Amino acid sequence: MALADAQYPFLNLMWTMLVFFCWIAWFWLLFVALGDLYRRGDVSGWAKAGWTVLVIFLPIIGVLLYLGTQGRHLVERQRARETAARQRFDGYVRSVSTVSNSDNGAAQIAEARRLLEEGVIDDREYEALKQKALAR
Template sequence: MDKYPLLDLFWTMLWFFLWIMWLFLLFKVIADILRSDDLGGWGKAGWLIVALLLPYVGVLVYVIVRGKSMGKRDVKEAQDREAAFKAYVREAAGASEAHAPKEGKHVDDLTKLAELKDRGAITDEEYQRAKTKLLV
């Protein structure tokens, strides 16, 4: 049985993890090439050919040349996803308000009335009349 010293194991694991990191970077670069709006079809094809035929050099050159805009595209995509999520939540919340019980519909109005009463803009009697009107 051959010996496999600890240092050899360390070097094997190091190279394995570096290879995995490079694969992640390669897929990230390919995804960025395909979603990039500022590249035309020929530009995308050229970068894909460089990245796939000369993988280590192609990925490194792409990150050097287009790394800054790559980050900007990531930020823009994250902002777009967040805006879409917020719009969905607002839409879903609006739909649930339409089916809410009558008492739940006027919470904002009651809060405004209480603020007006606290500021002295309306009297206790006016507050009670408006409150009764909202709840009935």
């Protein structure tokens, strides 16, 4: 163990960990920047291509430049995407939900009345549906 300490001192270990952390952080920033860029509908394809080339050829400067110039509204765009996704999900859940207005007694009676007026059911069936709706 003493041999390992002499060959790789503690400060070198700390430096290696710092470099590794910065490398991971840079990749995270790269994914955030490019993810935001490619999701944006207000940026043309040429602008997206230009930012991508800049990030590839000048990686650190390109990412920091994008975040500095375009990142001002990054959080707002992310929140808008999340809100839209949540609304789409809620709408989907409501559309496929078995619990709807038909479980409401008044809605069931109104539906039964409509069926009676259209001649789909007779008075006896209407009364049965009405009693069933009122029992709930």
